[in-house]
Amino acid sequence: MNCTNAPAAVPSDAGIAGIGVLLSFIVTAAIALLISASLVFQEMRNVQKPSILRRRLLNSYSDQQILTGIGIQSVGLAKRTSLVPYHFFLVWMLSLLSMAVHNATLLALARDFRRDWVLRWMRELLMLVNLVLSCTYGIFILRAVQRGINDATFPVECAWRPETQDGPAAGNAAVSYVGTGAVIAGNVAIFALAIWYLHARARRFYVAVQAVGLVLMAAFAVGATVRVAYLADAFAHSTPIRLSDSGEREWSFGQLLSVGMLLLPLATVVEILRGEIKCAPPESEGDDEGKGRLLGEEEQGETQELRSDLQTQERPGFQPSPLSGSVSSLLHKK
Template sequence: MVHSANCSTVPPSVPSDAGVAGAGVLLSFIITNFLALSLSAYLILRNLRSPLLSPIPRKLLLSFSDQQLLTGLGIQSVGLAKMNTMVPYHFFIIWMLSLLATATHLATLLALVQDFKRDWVLRWLRQLLMLVSMSLSVVMGVFVLKSVLHNLPPTLPIACVWDVPASKGSTSNAGLSIAGTIAVMAASAILFIISTWYLHNRNNQKWLKSIQVVGLILLAVMGVGAAVRVVLLSQAFGTPNLRLSDEGEKVWSFGQLLPLLLLLLPVVSSIELWRGEIRVGREAEEEEDRIPLTGKIGSEEFKPKDFQPLPLFGGYGK
């Protein structure tokens, strides 16, 4: 494989990378995941009893999800673009952060699936982003798996897995690491298939509520597992598995504060929306907000316009 990675010399240490594993970056992903899962749980459990009229929690959740999804795609792209210089430690942290992003946007899909179904643009945009995210995650998982199989020295770039022969020695938890990596890759593909079906499913059976509850629990476990792994492995909060030449990932610079400050944007937007509702009223939105994700509205069956087909197929779905 042709690349510019230096695989001939194993350095004793490597510099830190606060842009990938800094305290602010890690906390922004973890906090966003926690808030999104909490809002998703609130919306799903609230909808089990009766539809929520206010659009604020839904739009707040959507804002957190979009922010997490785009930053997750961005950091994965950076990791793959820098694989000739990035060591497995930072590469693995990026992979864990991408799992946090995946758990966030899938939890949002569970709670707001009806919003995506009503608009084909939102539905297929979400489908495209899910496909890109899953593809990048699987590619990164292949690198992580190969680095474990080859017992790659932790200070060599991750791209060296294709050039450095497998080492005879192995760590005590190599088997567990291999099994866990394969399981995560398989879970990413399975979740993508299930979420694709869920997103495009046109039926609104009551058993979809059970899928929402079970799916949310599984995504919460996935998010907690990835967050714990990141915290324990990172220099910012735990103990890394290699020697770093500095402690830059512990330093709170503006670059670390910025991701946390950006978390306030959805909150500010929600306050503005709430104030607008108070002053203007929301009669125009009230009818749409009364539509639940599943079931009935009072004595009326849940019908009509819960699924907007592609314009290409004008008669489809009528």
């Protein structure tokens, strides 16, 4: 890592800012936000029959988005000694996009997560990891702006090295300070509100919180997408720094694979559709004993399905963690 002499150009990084990687984030975010909006509006209209297909699809796309966001942020931090601030900033924008999608999913599927404390804790853990990584990126960006190397070809780690010569202050340095600080503070506030929303049992202002939160998350996602489209070499005509090649615009195997991963949640659609088809019992060999056995198995399956439906209806809307119960409540259990 050289923090004294900045190179004239840096190689592209298709694994972070390639056209396939960027499109997979943007398209997934658009699909997830549309599904979230449809589910929230359906709940506002008091439609009793929930859409299992859309809920499962949204859950799959949201999981894919937040796990990919955490993964790309981890890779970016591991490569901070070679990654320039230009690529570092793009990774941060993608992480904000994944965070907005996941928070929008919480607004639509909060009831599902409340019913199972394992799912709720898993979501909260992923949100916390994403928040810590995102705040770390914001601090790196602020430090690079302070040292005047946010548009330089130095590695982003050089922002913390004393031998790095400070560059001239950018004309929009004040805007960068305010904007970056506001995004970090907003992420922390949204995380706190999301945790409260997952544990809240009151119905007061429930619809208003859903509507305002969905609009806010959509604004976050649109803002991050615009910044990526404006800066990334895959879409923009010029970049803040000079790249030595055009690898981020080429459709390599890795870029096609990133876009192809968008089809993975669609396998859930086939599973749901196949599960909803009522199949006739297999034909017997013609003996009455076989027919009676098949009929008994069918009736037994219907009874078990009925019991399962009754248990689902009696299931509480919020399942507390087993560690949160008091000692007295455990002693009084029968």
